[in-house]
Structures are given as structure tokens and as C-alpha cells.
Amino acid sequence: MRSTLHDMANILAGVQGIVELSAQDRPLSQRDRDRLEAVVGEGLATLSRARHLAMGTLPDPLVEEGSDWRAQLADELTPLGILFKCRFDIIYEGGPGPDVWGAHLRGYLRAAARHVLPYVHGGTLAIHCASGAEAWSIHLRPITILPEALLALPEDKPGDICCRWAHHLGNHLGLTLSCEDGALMLRIPRT
Numbered sequence: 686m687r688s689t690l691h692d693m694a695n696i697l698a699g700v701q702g703i704v705e706l707s708a709q710d711r712p713l714s715q716r717d718r719d720r721l722e723a724v725v726g727e728g729l730a731t732l733s734r735a736r737h738l739a740m741g742t743l744p745d746p747l748v749e750e751g752s753d754w755r756a757q758l759a760d761e762l763t764p765l766g767i768l769f770k771c772r773f774d775i776i777y778e779g780g781p782g783p784d785v786w787g788a789h790l791r792g793y794l795r796a797a798a799r800h801v802l803p804y805v806h807g808g809t810l811a812i813h814c815a816s817g818a819e820a821w822s823i824h825l826r827p828i829t830i831l832p833e834a835l836l837a838l839p840e841d842k843p844g845d846i847c848c849r850w851a852h853h854l855g856n857h858l859g860l861t862l863s864c865e866d867g868a869l870m871l872r873i874p875r876t
Contacts, residue, residue, distance in 0.1 A: 697728045723764035730761075730795070734850040743857060744788060751777060751784030755814070758791050762798060769802040772809040782816040782875065789854050790821065790873060796851035800834040801825055801869060813868075821873045828869040835862060835869075 700721070713721065737743060749757070755775045762773050777784070794812070802810065805827070813824040834848040835855075855862075861872045 694732055697725055697732065701725045719767050723767040726764040731846050735846050738849055738853060747788040748785050751786055754786035754791060758794060761795050765798055765802060770807045771802055771805050774809050774811045776811060776813045778813055778815040780816040781818045784816050789858055793851055793854040793858065796847045797835060799847045800832040801828050804828055819875055823871040824868040826868045828864060829867055831862060831864040831869065
């Protein structure tokens, strides 16, 4: 498994090298360059997820100030916006709890976004974040159904790496999901 992951990393690095070293007299169009970079970015994210899943680990559990966390979330969602031709609107709604957020939750949102974006149909996915005293809550709008890939995943059911990563992080965070009033609602208890 480790050698397969290593080989996948080399392949993605090679594709990225082609993009960076493409001939100046026949450059890629900006649209094609953006799409290729988005695919490479998502490939590298998938590789990182696969590595952690194979080894049963998680990335460092960094805690970040809210404004930094939201800016980094926007950056990490950019490749998905290019691939799914949609936009993201990240809104902080405040709350009685401190405005600090964890990197694992950001990783979950990035994985979950891949499964909810087909329901957005090229529009805007609004991500409403609130920091409560006992829990964080996030509402993704407009999502009217809970995507099957985010439901409980039995061990014998196949799932792609992104789906398995969302479940891995969601279980680690104690995250609960529901879908109501046109929004996918996430609740993460403060521990």
C-alpha cells in the first residue's frame, strides 16, 4: 500500500510538472490550466486522505482562529468550485462560544462538499458557521436531501476515498448530520 501511495504521488507530481513546464509557444488556456490545477489539487488531497486511511491516522489536530480557518476553507474549496462550476459563500454567524475552529472539521467540510455539490447545480453553496457554547454548528444551503455517501457507512459497503474520509473525520469529531429546512446541518460537540 505504501509503495502504491508513493507511486500515485509521483504521478501527480509529474502532471503538475507538465503544467508548470508547458511550452510558452503553445500554452494551455487559462480555463484549462485552472481545471488541470484543480484536478491535481484534488488528486493530492485524495492521496493524503488515502495515506491517512491506510495507516489509521489523522492529520495534526490544529485549532485556528475563525477568520484564518474560514479563509483557509475558502482556499481549499477553490478546486471544487472550478470542477463543479459553483461558488461558495462562507458566513460566520457568531455565537456565545469562542471563534476557534479545528482543521479536522475543515477537512470534513472539504470531503462533504464533494458529495453535496451535485445538488447545488452550478449555483452557490452557502456555508453558515456558528460557534455555540457547547457545540459548533454548520448549515450548508441549499441542500434538500442528505447525500447517501454521507449516511452511515457499513464496513462491507464500498465507498470512495472521499466518502470514507468524511466518515473517518465525522466519527472522530462526534459529528451529527440532519437535513431540514433546505439545509444540511452539522453539529460538532465541543470536547
